[in-house]
Amino acid sequence: MKLAQALLCFGIVLFSACSGKAQKNFSKEEIVLIPEPKEMKLEKGNFRFTETTRFVVENERQKEIAGLLNSKFKSAAGWEMEVSEEVPESNFIQFTANTNIEKEAYRLRVDGEKVLLEAASASGFIYGLESIRQLLPKEIESEGKAGNTEWLIPQIQINDAPRYEWRGLMLDVSRHFFEKEYVLKVIDRLAFLKMNNLHLHLVDDQGWRIEIKEYPKLTEVGAFRVDQEDKAWNSRPVPEKGEKATYGGFYTQEEIKEIVGYAHKRGVNVVPEIEMPAHVMSAIAAYPELSCNESEIMVPSGGVWPITEIYCPGKESTFEFLENILLEVMELFPSKYIHVGGDEATRTNWESCPDCQRRIKEEDLAGTDELQSYFMKRIEKFLNENGRTLIGWDEILEGGLPEEAAVMSWRGIKGGWEASKEGHDVVMSPGSHVYFDHYQGSPDSEPKAFGGYTPLSKVYQFDPVVDSMSVAQKEHILGGQANLWSEYIPTNAHSEYMMFPRLVALSEVLWSPDEKLDWRDFSGRIQQMFPRLELMDINYATSAYNVTAEAETDLEKKKLRLKLKTEFPDSEIKYALGDEKLTPSSKTYTEPILLKKSAGLKAAVFEDGNIKGDTLLKDFRFHKAVAKxxxxxxxxxxxxxxxxxxxxxxxxxxxxxxxxxxxxxxxxxxxxxxxxxxxxxxxxxxxxxxxxxxxxxxxxxxxxxxxxxxxxxxxxxxxxxxxxxxxxxxxxxxxxxxxxxxxxxxxxxxxxxxxxxxxxxxxxxxxxxxxxxx
Structure with missing residues (x-):
């Protein structure tokens, strides 16, 4: 009898832990990991998570990390796994510290009886656990119990490590305020994608978002503006002095501590940005003496250009104010880097300000360019004395870069290129590829955006390093970051829409080796991930499915040649002309369409008989002036x-x-x-x-x-x-x-x-x- 049982367990038909449940062999197409691991070997068989599976850890930090996955099982399966330091004979997931591998790297070994996870740091264990999460059925993301789901992962070997050390997202909470709960969700999603920096844009003209005990009016006054949300951003009139300011909000210091602690548990560093010398009208509205003219102003409700109401660097009181703020900020944020902005300062008032002109003379500066450099170098020195590093937008290069500062290059790659040549560390965040406030589909069908056009496929083309850099320059490129400015993004749902799925593409190009990056392969995996994003309650954009039409005009013959395409290769496009209805049985696009007379075009991607993305609607009108x-x-x-x-x-x-x-x-x-x-x-x-x-x-x-x-x-x-x-x-x-x-x-x-x-x-x-x- 025992021999028969043994044969059942180890014979041609395999069973999981002799439980009577058949093993599953996974195909490569079923493995949906984003970002793509550095090395991966798929083997036959599976590991099954059950109520009796145990986590084996070495310390409290590992136990805390194990809880991240355990909380998922508690919601989706209705049970949690025991966590202990004792290794059972089988059916366990074991964490083992290994200081011989890279800081953020991990090694994952899965067989039918156990899961072994090695890492050198907490981050490595988190990333390995996120890979296990993605290998599990998508139902692991369910808020409620997910029926009779089998919690299987494939037998697999993964050796993984990131390509770049800075994999970030900037969230603008100033132009529109986002509550703490949403920020925590964003942190969860960054961890899911193995991204490690959340840059919070806490200060701008339209709102001051962090409590500063020394200066209470920064939030009493600076955190609120007159509610003009019914008007377009750039058409909002200047508020009248004394108008009631009701729109806004801020984070208390306790909430900041909660955000930072929550992020730390998930391997995410939170970088605060305290803007200076410009984008600070919210601060000047609270404390007018900080500006050159000391004019009493209101917090603006919408767009401001040019930005002339800025801090006065001629007054010592300005630096006393900023240093006191930064002391409180550094108490709240353990981040090595403190972002100080430094962008888009129109220095008109400095030109006529007696205090600024006196400062220029006393410091033997050439003009207001060098005065801004003086400003930044002085702030950098203060941060350095407190064990921190200044990082700012690439305008801080103007007039001379502070000695140890890092640069975030947003105006293309030029600023980053120059800073790396001078030996400074750089985070690339060019508007061309990673400004997520830009449209990701046709503006005719997308929600309101700032402008520009950055589709999913363009994000996937992003590389922080360029060929023209020397070896030494490349070593100074820390990585890349997406920026989500919020002038036109008033809600959580809109924010998610602009972020996803572009953030998923960014995570792969910043993590995976260059030779692993393949748009066709990624296209398949991201489409398989969409149902998981839905269970995660993420309002992602389907714009990559949208059909676009490229038209060539033969002006002599008065003909149009229309080419239809989508971002995802091999999509099935159906189209209809004129009064024809667009249905699953409409013509399938296989070659360019020739038009010789006026007609309307309808086209969309179909999958399983259903339209994916938006329907393209175009009218082509041949009139008397055509080709004249x-x-x-x-x-x-x-x-x-x-x-x-x-x-x-x-x-x-x-x-x-x-x-x-x-x-x-x-x-x-x-x-x-x-x-x-x-x-x-x-x-x-x-x-x-x-x-x-x-x-x-x-x-x-x-x-x-x-x-x-x-x-x-x-x-x-x-x-x-x-x-x-x-x-x-x-x-x-x-x-x-x-x-x-x-x-x-x-x-x-x-x-x-x-x-x-x-x-x-x-x-x-x-x-x-x-x-x-x-």
Whole structure:
């Protein structure tokens, strides 16, 4: 009888711990680990977690880490595993310290009887445990008991370590305040993705978010602004002195301690940012004497540009104030790095401030550039004396970089390149790839964003190191970080949408070896992870499924050739033209679509008969001016050339993304454009397509006048549109139409007048995308 039992346990059909439950052999496709481990070997068989599985630990810190996974089992399975220091014969997960491997590395060995996890640090154990969590069924993320789920993980060997030591996210809690509970959720998600730095942007013009005992008015006054949330960010008027300020909030010091402690348990370092010398109107509203002019101001409710109300470095009291704040901040945050901002300071007031000018003279400084450098070097010295390192945005390079400072490079990679050449440590966070306040899909279908276009695939292309760096420079690149500025992000759900799944892509490019990075492979794994994100109650974007259309115009034959694509390879795209409905049985896109006449296009990705992402809706209108000769006076700006001279007559319409290659731009100039229709044609309507995005300096025209001619020499006016200027904080598109009684003409001329009412004779952009003649 015993021999028969042995054969059942160890024969051709394997059973788990002789329990009578068959072993499962996992396929490679079932292994969804993000970020991709450095080395991984999948073997046959599985390990089964049960109520009798035991954690084996060496100390209290390991016990605390084991609790992170145990809490998941308590919710999803209804039981917890015993934690002890004694090693049973089988059915256990054992933590073993191994100082011979890298600081954040871990080694994971899983067989049918046990799970062995080795690491040199608490972080390594956390990352190994997060890998086990991802290997478990997605139901481990359930808040309630997950039915009859079998808690299996594959027999596997993993040797893993991060590529970069700084893997971060900046959360802007100033422009819009996010409660402590949401910050804790963000920390959980960073740990899940093996990211290790949360940078909290605690101070900006629109709100001071941290309690400072020495200066209570910073939160009494600076943490609240007049509620103008019903208005667009860049269209909010300056609050009147004395208006009731009710919108905002702040973290008490006890809440900060809770956030920092919660993060520490999960291997996440919290880096505080206390802005200076600019982005501090919230502080000046509380303490006007900190500025040069000592003017009484209100905390602004929306966008401010240029930022002239900044700290006065000519006064000793300014440095006393900042040092006292930093002392309290350092008591709360054990982070090696203290971020001090240093960006976007308009130093106009310093030029005329007697205190600043005296400081420049006494310190033998060349001007206000060097005065800012003096400011930063003095703050750096104070931080160094207290055992901390200053880090700031790349503007701190201007006038000379503090000796031991680190740089966070956001204006591309140039600042980081220069700082690393000078021997300074650098965190790369360029707006081009890791600004998560940018759109991740077409602005026509996405929630409101700051601007720009950073899809999931572009995040995956990010690398903090560039080929032009020397070996020595590369050693100074600590890693990378995403920045989620919150001007246009008022809610938790919106914040999650902008963060996910882009944060997942970032985690892989900052952790995994370069040779392991493969967009096609990642595309498959991230789609398999989406159901897990849903169970984690994350409001992630499905924008990567969205279909985009690239159109080539054959102007001679008046044909359009449409190419449809999505970010995810091998997606099934269905499309319909004209009045056809888009259904699972619609045509499957396999080759470019040819259009010879006006038509509407509907297209979407289908999976199992259901639409994934948004449906693309595009109208292609062939009108009388299509492919006709155009002239412009003056010529369009070299920075926004669209498709060249044919841009306004090529059927293709621009989107709210003014970098989409379908816009012609002029800066501060009235424009005259002329179209030759080639022959006399009947004209009833002329439409001019334009964009407005005042936050980016793009304004609608204020006057459009239409003229026609039969011979091209003498023109007669047939209509005009006058439009009074209006504040508009949104990005909008509009066709301005001039209707007329039917007239015959060969030539059409439009005179377009730009807005010229900006203070200081500032110039605005005029953006045009199509002239439609019918």
């Amino acid at each position: 000769k155009t002239k412009f006076k003056p010529g369009y700006d070299h920075r926004y050339t669209g498709q060249g001279k044919s841009t306004l007559v090529n059927v293709l319409r621009g989107t709210r993304n003014f970098h989409d290659g379908q816009w012609l731009g002029w800066l501060g100039e009235d424009v005259e454009t002329e179209i030759d229709l080639g022959e006399l044609s009947e004209i009833k309507s002329i439409k001019l397509g334009a964009m407005e995005n005042q936050g980016s300096g793009i304004y609608y025209p204020v006057k459009i006048t239409a003229f026609i001619s039969k011979g091209g020499k003498e023109f007669s006016q047939i209509g005009e549109i006058k439009r009074a200027f209006k504040n508009n904080g949104n990005a909008d598109l509009k066709d301005f139409e001039i209707k007329t009684e039917p007239v015959e003409a060969r030539y059409i001329k439009l005179k377009v007048e730009t807005y010229k009412g900006l203070p200081g004779n500032g110039k605005v952009w005029l953006f045009l995308d199509e002239i439609i003649v019918e």
